[in-house]
Amino acid sequence: MMKLITFEGIEGVGKSTQIQMLNDHILKSGFTSSIIREPGSTPFGEDVRNLLLNSDHDISAEAELLLMFASRAELVQTSLQESHTDYILCDRFYDASIAYQGYGRGLDLDLINQLIINIKCPLPDLTILLDLEPHKGFERKAEDKMDRIESAGIDFFTRVRNGYLTQAKQNTKRIKVIDASQDITSISNEILLHFNSLP
Ligand code: TMP
Numbered sequence: 001m002m003k004l005i006t007f008e009g010i011e012g013v014g015k016s017t018q019i020q021m022l023n024d025h026i027l028k029s030g031f032t033s034s035i036i037r038e039p040g041s042t043p044f045g046e047d048v049r050n051l052l053l054n055s056d057h058d059i060s061a062e063a064e065l066l067l068m069f070a071s072r073a074e075l076v077q078t079s080l081q082e083s084h085t086d087y088i089l090c091d092r093f094y095d096a097s098i099a100y101q102g103y104g105r106g107l108d109l110d111l112i113n114q115l116i117i118n119i120k121c122p123l124p125d126l127t128i129l130l131d132l133e134p135h136k137g138f139e140r141k142a143e144d145k146m147d148r149i150e151s152a153g154i155d156f157f158t159r160v161r162n163g164y165l166t167q168a169k170q171n172t173k174r175i176k177v178i179d180a181s182q183d184i185t186s187i188s189n190e191i192l193l194h195f196n197s198l199p
Contacts, residue, residue: 002083003198004122006093008164009130010157011150012137013180014187018130019089021188022195026087034083037091039071042078053147061105065112068097073119080122094121095129095167095175100149103163104156126198128191129168130180134158137180 005022007015019035026033040049048071051057052064059067072094080088094116102109134157141150168175176194178187 002085002088003125004088004090006090006095006124006127008092008095008127009180010132010134010137010161012140013130013132014184015091015130017184018187018191019091022191023089025192031086033087033089034085035089036079038075038093038096039068042074044074045071053149061101061107065097065101065107068101069115069119076119076121093124095127098167099160099163104160124174126194127175128194129164129175129177131165131177132180134161
């Protein structure tokens with residue numbers, strides 16, 4: 001049975017580095033693994049990603065939510081259902097919509113949960129939440145050009161962070177919170193502890 005591990009957190013917490021490190025560990029242990037990201041990963045999803053992040057349109061929160069779910073619906077019905085690897089490591093999944101569009105943009109959480117159920121999102125076996133104060137995340141990303149969502153400001157990211165932490169409190173078995181201000185090796189070791197505890 002394929003196991004789905006999702007990585008969450010605001011910008012600049014080091015998700016990509018940690019996903020790569022866990023992927024290396026899985027391959028060295030003799031298992032197979034694939035890495036996907038949201039929004040994106042299918043040809044349609046990558047087009048939607050460009051629309052969402054790089055377009056100059058000043059879109060509504062509702063349009064943003066539905067585009068996220070358009071990309072996600074494709075992903076659920078292709079890569080996630082057809083996967084033949086032992087593990088899928090996903091750079092963000094539906095928890096991001098609850099945190100960003102729910103807590104961040106203020107959209108109705110019941111609507112988001114209905115979408116999650118209706119497009120049949122699988123429940124991740126493990127979710128790693130890399131937690132960091134927004135201003136520290138932004139310091140790390142200061143070199144990069146900001147995309148449309150990143151330009152939303154520190155108050156927005158404080159709400160997103162708190163949204164993630166609230167979800168973690170409500171799903172303590174699945175979502176593991178890790179202090180992302182630690183060094184890369186310490187974070188990776190904590191992730192491995194959770195990974196090794198998977199049934
Ligand atoms: P990233 O993959 O470069 O982090 O960019 C994805 C952006 O999209 C990031 O700002 C988080 C945002 N996002 C949402 O707002 N809702 C979602 O459901 C997902 C998956 C991502």
